[in-house]
Amino acid sequence: MKASILGYGTYLPRYRIPREEIARAWGGKGRGENAVAWVNEDIITMAIEAAHNALTHSGVRPDEIGAIYLGTESSPFIELSTIGVIGAALGLRPDIDVVDFGASTRAATAALKTATDAVCAGRIHKALVIGSDSRQPSPGGELEQGFGAGAAALVIGEGPGVAQIYGSFTYATSFRDTWRATSEPHVRLFEPRYSREYGYAKHVTEAVQGLLSEMGATIPDYHHLVLYQPDERASRGVARSLGATPAQVEAADLFPQVGDAGAALVFLSLAAVLDVAGEGERVLACSYGSGASDAFAFTVTGKGKAAAMTLDAYLKSKDYLDYTTLLKLRGLLKDPSPPAKMGLPPMSPLISREMSELLRPLGAKCRRCGYVNFPPSERRICIRCGDTSFDTVLLPRRGQIHTFCINFYLPAGFDESPLPVIIADLEDGTRHRALGTEMKTEDVKVDREVELVVRRLATEDSVNLYGNVFRFLRQAA
């Protein structure tokens, strides 16, 4: 094998629900916290930010990417690929390999296996592999205490890169413990103890031992063990029975801070390990989902380029939610009035035409006067000088607030209220208008720094509309 991780990127939502807060609503006790997708976040928006970070970290340009493989168990759609929006937001080419992996929390490692094979076969040179999940438990159920959200992306290609992938092993049976029918909104669990022992522990152990045996290696050969964590304890038990020391699993222990982020979790934990691992160190990772595990072996080969946002920064920049807000985010507590109809539904031709330029976002820079027209398809004649020759430019995502307002009185269908409207000057001087998100009213000020991120703007006829919104820079609290 000669495939490597060329770079990686992560994303965690800003908001956390303390498990104690869930226990307050339903009884029992809770320790630690779960990352929770904000009202305008889903697996698509989280995947976009993680993939941006991975591309930056790898130094790979979007047009070099030859495949995008996304693994999730919580896609908003049964039919409708999530990847089109992600590709448009990242500026990927249309003539690439595109596959949605789903139906399990091991979907992202299945995607990684496919990417590794495609690179090793020489069919694909560089692949983007993403794990993204926002897991939906039923309120009051056993799973609610542990379900989290997040995304992580790997750029896979020929090495050396950050870590070489030198082995994988899959173990799958007909075991069933968690499931969600297409007609159901929430993941269900048959029985926690049965699941932990006969599902999680058995499959992870078999996959890890299978890989070790195939490679002629033993647990002590690895500096770090990255195991999927369905709860606080299960991975520690498996590690112990495999003969691993607590030091070998420490760096990958994200469950207390993130919760079970499904398909994203093993990649997130791998990123946590790679952030601290030294060159030459070996890492063993293993996923689990509904009766199947994929195990991988890596050797750390380098550090990659500096990422705009590291996992550590996402872990530290956070705010806490109460349980009522959590129910609103999950759509379980909502205003029953129908949302105000947009002028165009999200599947309109206009949105398809403008999707890429609005999401990236792109501008048309006038060759005569230098004004950046936006969006390019609506300005074929420069609005400032009337010239008709342009260069397409990528708009910077960061800027400073020029002016703003905060709307307390909105039509139905807006999830954030009060809702800021931000008019900012981007780093290249282009003025840009977008809604604000995750902003407290008293914090919004002229000149404050903001950045554009892709979020869900609306849902109509069950289809989501995505676009850029401004948020404050994520900084450790």
Added chain:
Amino acid sequence: MGWNRVAVVGAGIIKFGELFEKSAEEMIEEAYLACLMGVDKGIQPKEIEAAWLGTCRPGLHGYQTVGGVSLVGAIGLAGIPCTHVENGCPTGSDAFRNAVLGVASGVYDVALCLGYEKMRDNTTQGLLGLAAQGHPVLQRGETAMTMFAPQAVRHMHEFGTTKEQMAMVAVKNHYNGTLDPYSHYQNLVTVEDVLKSPPVCYPLNLLDCCPQTDGAAAVILCRSDIAHKYTDKPVYVAGFGMGTDVPYVHEKEKLTEFVATVRAVKQAYSMSGLTPSDIDVVECHDCFTITEILNIEDLGFCEKGEGGRMVERGETQIEGRLPVNPSGGLLTKGHPLGASGIAQMVELYWQLREDVPSQDPRRQVELRKGNALQHNVGGRGISNSVVTILSRNA
């Protein structure tokens, strides 16, 4: 400039308010009849050769009544040419401008211009919902407030304008509204009332915003050389202008002015040969308190940035140096979109003739040069403005 002079010879308006008991057609009919009655020496309906209708959202009261026929049909004038004008908040004044052009061209001698809006048959949520129909991404979340409030924030930031100064616009216009029997609101408010009213869109509070109002108003225009057939006190159209601007807020160069207003008023001053110091009274577009502050700057009545202080000094009060919105303005009289511009014409027609219908003598402004300025600004991206200068001088 080669145009036949035009005069206003009749004006009529209905009491603005929440007219749940009246249909759009009743409002139109009432304004039309008031206008006919307002012609001093009388006029026969058959003398009206053409009509212009201003209404901005003709489907608001439940079904689409687009087109000029909804005016002539309601007033028994089906048969004559009638054009429906829709141009955002300046709809009424742009209908007036087009009627003026019709008469100025020499094609028509006498024309009717009527504006109405039935705002209150719809819910406030329903009206807000209409705002959701702009560009699904670029204008997501825009409502009327979000198109003016950012200007307030930037004006406060650059020029030190205060929320108190903005509140003083509401205090003044509420006072004026209590003198105007046609005004929707008939109550006084204090600066503290405005500041303590619920936040609607920071930095605007409820009393910084105009209400949701039903209304209709009409004027009759004719060639100025036949005006004395209808009245001994005609009011002349001295000049007018219309300016536009780029439609998206991110494309605007300055967010402390409405450049459409600057462009419109430049044309109107040039056409009339008048300057800001020749104007005795102004009816301008105070949909929000901040808008009136921007307007008095954009219209040339003070330096850019001085609007808030000009209000604070009391110069825009009815007895001040330059009375602004003696009718109570949109803030108090109400803002039935298509009617607003025509209602401003009606007010200025009365003021210039010194016969405002009120028991209270304080309602009449003091005339020095006999010129008045009307102004609207709005439309998609607040990118169009109409200014009309009326004069009692031929």
